[in-house]
Amino acid sequence: MGGEAASDIYPDTGFSVKDTSPEVNRIMFEHIMAMSGEERLKMGFSMLAATKTLILAGMPAGLSEAERKRRLYESLYGEPLPADFPL
Numbered sequence: 001m002g003g004e005a006a007s008d009i010y011p012d013t014g015f016s017v018k019d020t021s022p023e024v025n026r027i028m029f030e031h032i033m034a035m036s037g038e039e040r041l042k043m044g045f046s047m048l049a050a051t052k053t054l055i056l057a058g059m060p061a062g063l064s065e066a067e068r069k070r071r072l073y074e075s076l077y078g079e080p081l082p083a084d085f086p087l
Helices: 022-034 037-057 065-077
Strands: none
Touching: 037 065
């Protein structure tokens, strides 16, 4: 699914942010883990919605709905849309 980040950069936090210092990374991790499971889930859905918006905004105008969905899938998952996937 998408690009893979190295999993061992900050093993004590579970984060793999390459451009963030270990101290800031720890603060971010603690802040996120202090949220409820519902808040973290909503944050994840929000990030996915923002990602989808950005991907779709970068597509050429005039694509069919099926082509937009195919390209969105391939952008998000990094692999071709299965031939038997209903569009």
